[in-house]
Amino acid sequence: xxxxxxxxxxxxxxxxxxxxxxxxxxxxxxxxxxxxxxxxxxxxxxxxxxxxxxxxxxxxxxxxxxxxxxxxxxxxxxxxxxxxxxxxxxxxxxxxxxxxxxxxxxxxxxxxxxxxxxxxxxxxxxxxxxxxxxxxxxxxxxxxxxxxxxxxxxxxxxxxxxxxxxxxxxxxxxxxxxxxxxxxxxxxxxxxxxxxxxxxxxxxxxxxxxxxxxxxxxxxxxxxxxxxxxxxxxxxxxxxxxxxxxxxxxxxxxxxxxxxxxxxxxxxxxxxxxxxxxxxxxxxxxxxxxxxxxxxxxxxxxxxxxxxxxxxxxxxxxxxxxxxxxxxxxxxxxxxxxxxxxxxxxxxxxx
Amino acid sequence: xxxxxxxxxxxxxxxxxxxxxxxxxxxxxxxxxxxxxxxxxxxxxxxxxxxxxxxxxxxxxxxxxxxxxxxxxxxxxxxxxxxxxxxxxxxxxxxxxxxxxxxxxxxxxxxxxxxxxxxxxxxxxxxxxxxxxxxxxxxxxxxxxxxxxxxxxxxxxxxxxxxxxxxxxxxxxxxxxxxxxxxxxxxxxxxxxxxxxxxxxxxxxxxxxxxxxxxxxxxxxxxxxxxxxxxxxxxxxxxxxxxxxxxxxxxxxxxxxxxxxxxxxxxxxxxxxxxxxxxxxxxxxxxxxxxxxxxxxx
Numbered sequence: 001x002x003x004x005x006x007x008x009x010x011x012x013x014x015x016x017x018x019x020x021x022x023x024x025x026x027x028x029x030x031x032x033x034x035x036x037x038x039x040x041x042x043x044x045x046x047x048x049x050x051x052x053x054x055x056x057x058x059x060x061x062x063x064x065x066x067x068x069x070x071x072x073x074x075x076x077x078x079x080x081x082x083x084x085x086x087x088x089x090x091x092x093x094x095x096x097x098x099x100x101x102x103x104x105x106x107x108x109x110x111x112x113x114x115x116x117x118x119x120x121x122x123x124x125x126x127x128x129x130x131x132x133x134x135x136x137x138x139x140x141x142x143x144x145x146x147x148x149x150x151x152x153x154x155x156x157x158x159x160x161x162x163x164x165x166x167x168x169x170x171x172x173x174x175x176x177x178x179x180x181x182x183x184x185x186x187x188x189x190x191x192x193x194x195x196x197x198x199x200x201x202x203x204x205x206x207x208x209x210x211x212x213x214x215x216x217x218x219x220x221x222x223x224x225x226x227x228x229x230x231x232x233x234x235x236x237x238x239x240x241x242x243x244x245x246x247x248x249x250x251x252x253x254x255x256x257x258x259x260x261x262x263x264x265x266x267x268x269x270x271x272x273x274x275x276x277x278x279x280x281x282x283x284x285x286x287x288x289x290x291x292x293x294x295x296x297x298x299x300x301x302x303x304x305x306x307x308x309x310x311x312x313x314x315x316x317x318x319x320x321x322x323x324x325x326x327x328x329x330x331x332x333x334x335x336x337x338x339x340x341x342x343x344x345x346x347x348x349x350x351x
Numbered sequence: 352x353x354x355x356x357x358x359x360x361x362x363x364x365x366x367x368x369x370x371x372x373x374x375x376x377x378x379x380x381x382x383x384x385x386x387x388x389x390x391x392x393x394x395x396x397x398x399x400x401x402x403x404x405x406x407x408x409x410x411x412x413x414x415x416x417x418x419x420x421x422x423x424x425x426x427x428x429x430x431x432x433x434x435x436x437x438x439x440x441x442x443x444x445x446x447x448x449x450x451x452x453x454x455x456x457x458x459x460x461x462x463x464x465x466x467x468x469x470x471x472x473x474x475x476x477x478x479x480x481x482x483x484x485x486x487x488x489x490x491x492x493x494x495x496x497x498x499x500x501x502x503x504x505x506x507x508x509x510x511x512x513x514x515x516x517x518x519x520x521x522x523x524x525x526x527x528x529x530x531x532x533x534x535x536x537x538x539x540x541x542x543x544x545x546x547x548x549x550x551x552x553x554x555x556x557x558x559x560x561x562x563x564x565x566x567x568x569x570x571x572x573x574x575x576x577x578x579x580x581x582x583x584x585x586x587x588x589x590x591x592x593x594x595x596x597x598x599x600x601x602x603x604x605x606x607x608x609x610x611x612x613x614x615x616x617x618x619x620x621x622x623x624x625x626x627x628x629x630x631x632x633x634x635x636x637x638x639x640x641x642x643x644x645x646x647x648x649x
Contacts, residue, residue, distance in 0.1 A: 050545075050549055051548075051549070052545050052548070052549075071548075072545075072548045072549040073548060073549065073550070073551035073552070075549075077549060078549065078550075079545075079546065079549050081542045081545070081546060082542075083540065083542055085540065085542035085543050085545065085546035087543060087560070087561065087564070089564040089565070090564075098547070098550060098552075098560070099550035099551060101560075102547070102550060102551050102552040102553070102556045102560070103551050146546075146550075150550065150551075
């Protein structure tokens, strides 16, 4: 187990900067998620921590030891790859035993370790099979077991769930988190899926174009996005943004509700919503429409849970509102959040 | 509209009709000659004739009791296994080298594959010049750097002729091995090596535990394919030595040619051809067996 420090790391490939001047501390035992759209540099950052890429600038410190130029094998990290990188010619048992075999651990110890790891992820019955005879979820667990046997001080996971179907991804996410809680190893997890990030991370690092946009707990990131990119990247549907001169106001669709559903006397920002379309999704309804009068005319979305009665129809104009305290304000020019209601908001560069 | 999955009555006829041209070609060019050779092997066919009196298995018995046949069989094995062994080792080594990334790799690959594309007659003429006892560049070079102190008789001594023939064979055909192995090398996912690196595998361990297992099935199939092709290779040997000096490089295909078109004993030549065919058929059976096993493993 170890703390990881990323000190002013940059990585430039021929003609383009993948990671630019990132500072980050991953606490001992923490589950940190690197989140961002593809090409934002999150995988490159992970690969630099693993030692598969050499940073152009900056240092990586793992467990108090500068690891920037160490070989991958000397960092005592384990990595789970997107395609699992299992060896197709080896059985599940031999795959899990691989890291120990190359380190010439004695046979009885290997056997004990392999069975322990296989048991931990629930694949004891598959040990004699080859990877191609197992399902996607089983392969993912095998990869996890293989990363476990060496007692690494750091887990690196590169989109390990992205090759699973939606249902399996959901249950694997839960398993993965429980598993990390049990072994308690510092973990860095790369994903472009905000639901995964929100569900798994102790903290989330939102990245874009090689830079960190925000670091925070899922709650902080969701509730107090540091800029309009984070505001719209996290949340589905994304935060509504309405530009009102130099200030852009933002509010979450599920907080923008019919005026009638608020208690009388609540401090509200009100706006009439002309309904263009209603999507019925079972648990809730998505209302697409245009706000006007008190706000400049802008397309917004409201998500109304089925517990709130709503009988508006397409084409009608209905009074909507959001609690003033839930309204976020951004600088229209820079996109950065303006009012920090508390110290939770950490902007890029002030991490 | 008809359901695309159901076979209409006319479809079957059409399907068979479209097969007729290729079936006819196969029968005319492959089946008929093969059967003819079988028939010829059973007859005593002499000069200027295409058939003769029926003699049963006499030609086979003659061949199996003849020293020339056994010498040719031995020569064939030396030629085949000598060539294939060197081709495979050289091919694997060079494929591994070309798999690395370095400047002008594309050009290096193109140059290395050139021998495979040079017409055999051109290659042989050039090599014969280079092998020449007196004016050949090989002897000149080897004497110059002091490896030998007098010219080697590359093609005209019974002990060196087979070596020379193998050298040319290897030179001409190792690019095929490189091509086959490079293909499989480049199909190994990079992640496998990265995972191994993180898990602490050294460069040698990565080669031994990842590269070799990946390459091995293709390596074995390529070796077998090269064995089959080398076994019935004719023109390289014929053009270089004509099977000589004496019978030093007379392999089975050369012997068939000599019996048939020098001695005009077509029946006996056919019998030797059939014996060669049996050995090759066995090799091909092994090839398909391994191929099927490799495919079922995929």
